[in-house]
Amino acid sequence: MKVYPFTNPIVLTDSIFIAYGGHTGTSTSAQRTSAYLLSEMTVSDDLGTLLLPQTITGTFIPASPLLLDYGYVNYVSQVDYLSVDESVYYTVTGTDNYYVSIRDSEYGIIDIDYYGACGICGNIGYPYKLNIVYNAGLPTGTSSMPNVLMALTIYADIILGEIMGYGNESSGDIGVQSFRNQQYSEDRVRLFRTSFGSSPRAHMASRLLQSFKKHRYVGI
Numbered sequence: 001m002k003v004y005p006f007t008n009p010i011v012l013t014d015s016i017f018i019a020y021g022g023h024t025g026t027s028t029s030a031q032r033t034s035a036y037l038l039s040e041m042t043v044s045d046d047l048g049t050l051l052l053p054q055t056i057t058g059t060f061i062p063a064s065p066l067l068l069d070y071g072y073v074n075y076v077s078q079v080d081y082l083s084v085d086e087s088v089y090y091t092v093t094g095t096d097n098y099y100v101s102i103r104d105s106e107y108g109i110i111d112i113d114y115y116g117a118c119g120i121c122g123n124i125g126y127p128y129k130l131n132i133v134y135n136a137g138l139p140t141g142t143s144s145m146p147n148v149l150m151a152l153t154i155y156a157d158i159i160l161g162e163i164m165g166y167g168n169e170s171s172g173d174i175g176v177q178s179f180r181n182q183q184y185s186e187d188r189v190r191l192f193r194t195s196f197g198s199s200p201r202a203h204m205a206s207r208l209l210q211s212f213k214k215h216r217y218v219g220i
Helices: 014-019 029-047 114-120 146-164 200-208
Strands: 054-060 073-082 088-093 100-104 109-112 129-136 178-181 184-187
Touching: 014 029, 014 146, 029 146, 073 100, 073 109, 146 200
Parallel strands: none
Antiparallel strands: 054 129, 073 088, 073 129, 100 109, 178 184
């Protein structure tokens, strides 16, 4: 299971939220903090990486190539080869060696030589599991770009609207494709599901982040 490593917002603040059109209304600081964190978690999940570089430790089943939990990998610090009893029988540091290399940093794909390391230790076959320590996240300064901040604000505003009970197009911010009221009616363009929901505002948040999306799991 991929665990989000932050428990508080790392980008959004009240001043940024208000500057990009967010509505605080009568919300409390705790409610806004929750909305900011949920927005950042969703954007991170949508992009397949963290908004700021962070060192992460993950446990993986051996594969070739191996897809890490997060893309935009800056470097790999350490790879531990584990046996069935969870003991570490070999450790590789960094990528300046024969055993570990980054195939595609943006997609978070690395190559690991299993048989070579196993041969050194007298083992035969793949390790049972791998513990990998690596650093991943959007390049420095990217999370403060207007399109990212706008997307974060839009979704935080949607969440806050649900908490406070106002401001969204419909309950749960579901996209409304056809609307009729007395003498007025409208039919909108077909809506699709995004990580942020299916409403027009959710679509806008998704479009703002389009240039950073890598669709990491396609074809894996």
